[in-house]
Amino acid sequence: xHRLTREHASTISAVQRGLADMAVDLHFESDPTMDERYGxxxxxxxxxxxxxxxxxxxxxVACDRPTYFTGHIVWAAxxxxxxxxxxxxxxxxxLTLAQCLxxxxxxxxxxxxxxxxxxxxxxLAEPPDxxxxxIERTGxxxxxxxxxxxxxxxxxxxxxxxxxxxxxxxxxxxLSVYERIVSPALGEIGRMWQMQEASIADEHFCSAAxxxxxxxxxxxxxxxxxxxxxxxxxxxxxxxHDSGVRMFADxxxxxxxxxxxxxxxxxxxxxVMSIADVASDANRAFDLVAVGASTVLxxxxxxxxxxxxxxCPETRRVPLLIGGGVFSANDGLAESIGATxxxxxxxxxxxxxxxLVPARxxxxxx
Numbered sequence: 001x002h003r004l005t006r007e008h009a010s011t012i013s014a015v016q017r018g019l020a021d022m023a024v025d026l027h028f029e030s031d032p033t034m035d036e037r038y039g040x041x042x043x044x045x046x047x048x049x050x051x052x053x054x055x056x057x058x059x060x061v062a063c064d065r066p067t068y069f070t071g072h073i074v075w076a077a078x079x080x081x082x083x084x085x086x087x088x089x090x091x092x093x094x095l096t097l098a099q100c101l102x103x104x105x106x107x108x109x110x111x112x113x114x115x116x117x118x119x120x121x122x123x124l125a126e127p128p129d130x131x132x133x134x135i136e137r138t139g140x141x142x143x144x145x146x147x148x149x150x151x152x153x154x155x156x157x158x159x160x161x162x163x164x165x166x167x168x169x170x171x172x173x174x175l176s177v178y179e180r181i182v183s184p185a186l187g188e189i190g191r192m193w194q195m196q197e198a199s200i201a202d203e204h205f206c207s208a209a210x211x212x213x214x215x216x217x218x219x220x221x222x223x224x225x226x227x228x229x230x231x232x233x234x235x236x237x238x239x240x241h242d243s244g245v246r247m248f249a250d251x252x253x254x255x256x257x258x259x260x261x262x263x264x265x266x267x268x269x270x271x272v273m274s275i276a277d278v279a280s281d282a283n284r285a286f287d288l289v290a291v292g293a294s295t296v297l298x299x300x301x302x303x304x305x306x307x308x309x310x311x312c313p314e315t316r317r318v319p320l321l322i323g324g325g326v327f328s329a330n331d332g333l334a335e336s337i338g339a340t341x342x343x344x345x346x347x348x349x350x351x352x353x354x355x356l357v358p359a360r361x362x363x364x365x366x
Contacts, residue, residue: 002062002063002064002303002336002337005061005062005063005064005112006062006300006303008061008062008109008112008113009058009059009061009062009300010058011105011106011109012054012057012058012061012101012105012109013054013055013058015104015105016051016054016055016058017051018104019050019054019097019100019101019104020047020050020051020054021047022100022104023050023093023096023097023099023100024043024046024047024050024096026096026099026100027046027092027093027096028042028043028046030092030096031089031092034089046093049076049080049093050093050097052076053072053073053076053093053094053097054097055297056068056069056072056296056297057069057113057116058300059296059297059298059299059300060072060116060296060299061112061113061116062299062300062303063299063300063303063333063336063337065333066115066116066119066120067119068296068299068326069116069119069120069296070116070119070120070123071296072296073094073120073123073124074123074124075194077090077124077128078128078194078195079194079195079196080093081128082194082195082196082197083196090124091121091124094117094120094121094124095121098113098117098121101113101117142184144163144167144180144181145180145181145182145184145185145188147163148160148163148164148181148182148185149184149185149188149189149206151163152185152189152205152206152209152210153189153198153202153206155205157209157212157213160209160213161209161212161213161216163181164177164181164182164213164217165216165217165220167181168217168220168221174217174218174221174250174251174254175251175346175347175350177217178214178217178247178250178251178346179345179346179347182210182213182214182243182247183244183247183345183346185206185210186206186207186210186243186244189202189203189206189207190203207243210243211243211246214243214246214247214250217250218250218253218254221250221254222254223253223254223255223256224254224255224256225256226256226257226258227256227257227359227360228258228360229252229256229257229258229287229288229357229359229360230257230258230259230260230284230285230286230287230288231249231252231257231258231259231260231286231287231288231289231290231353231357232259232260232262232271232274232275232286232288232289232290233245233246233248233249233252233259233260233261233262233289233290233291233292234261234262234263234264234266234271234291234292235263235264235265235266235291235292235293235294235298236265236266236268236291236292236293236298236301236302236304236305237265237266237267237268237301237304237305238265238297238298238301239264239265239292239293239294239295239297239298239301240264240265241264241292241294241295242263242264242292244292244294244323244324244346245261245290245291245292245323246261247346248290248292248323248346248349248350249261249290251346251349251350252290252350252353255350255354255359256359257288257353260274260286262274266291268301268304268305268307268308268309269308271289271291271305271308271309272305272308272309272312272315274286275289275309275312275314275315275318276312276314276315279314279315280314286318287318287319287357288318288319288321288353288356288357289309289315289318289319289320289321290320290321290322290323290349290353291305291320291321291322291323292322292323292324293322293323293324293326293327294324294325294326295324295325295326296326298324298326299326299333299337302322302327302337302339303337303338305320306320306337306338306339307338309338310338319340319341319356319357320338320339320340320341321339321340321341321342321343321349321352321353321356322334322339322341322342322343323342323343323344323345323348323349325344327342327343327344328342328343328344340356341356
């Protein structure tokens with residue numbers, strides 16, 4: 001279904017470095033004050049920004065979702081504002097990109113991009129919304145997650161872990177702890193980094209600490225007896241964010257699945273090979289492949305995986321479940337790229353997995 005749009009995306013990707021250089025040159029030539037205001041490293045900074053816009057544009061074009069590009073532009077504009085960049089510079093940045101794409105790409109590709117930039121520039125023209133971060137929220141449901149995050153930001157790994165364990169020991173399920181405490185905190189540290197409310201060191205510390213806490217929470221949670229269902233879980237190629245799919249793998253294990261977790265950044269060929277190698281063994285064959293695709297930039301890798309699984313006789317009948325912030329259960333993107341289903345959060349993912357592969361009777365507890 002996406003053959004033509006993926007060709008358009010590939011056309012953009014093939015020349016995006018040259019397009020980024022041209023867009024930055026045009027931006028600086030159209031405003032002689034840019035060199036003075038941004039200094040010797042200004043062009044390098046704006047080239048990095050241009051490459052990021054073009055990468056997200058190509059990913060959005062590949063799956064034909066202008067709203068994804070609009071979302072990225074709004075996100076990027078908020079980040080640039082937080083760094084003191086003026087509205088005029090932000091708008092000129094997007095405008096010069098559009099002008100270079102229109103001038104340099106084949107006419108049929110450039111024409112396809114018009115609605116993408118129209119939606120993005122329209123969104124930029126709207127007054128920016130103030131996004132309330134997790135720490136600003138006052139709802140009771142977010143209290144534990146706020147405290148969890150604050151402990152992490154204060155470099156108090158032990159206190160954060162103790163809070164999560166107390167919730168678990170007080171009767172919350174592992175799903176509830178992951179979804180109500182851990183996941184919102186992970187999302188917030190990313191937002192804080194974007195808005196320069198947290199440093200790269202903060203983000204790295206929190207992410208590393210959360211990975212350890214997740215492992216500890218899983219080790220402390222009893223699993224149902226293995227019921228014969230087997231799943232392979234990983235993040236798609238190029239996606240280094242695997243905490244979400246790691247938590248999902250844990251939840252499957254608690255429900256009685258046997259899970260092979262491959263971690264982040266797994267090429268499609270390796271996923272297919274892993275499935276095909278055991279397809280003929282009834283005791284080891286996978287009943288489900290679940291992958292994380294955390295951002296728009298992961299969509300093309302998810303598409304590649306769906307294609308690779310469809311092309312292999314041993315894998316084409318294995319359900320492919322895609323989860324992550326980009327995908328939701330209702331927008332139809334997963335099905336349109338050849339996957340079986342999508343899930344926008346952990347609860348959805350667990351429910352979808354159970355629907356796709358019902359339990360077959362448990363054995364002894366593990």
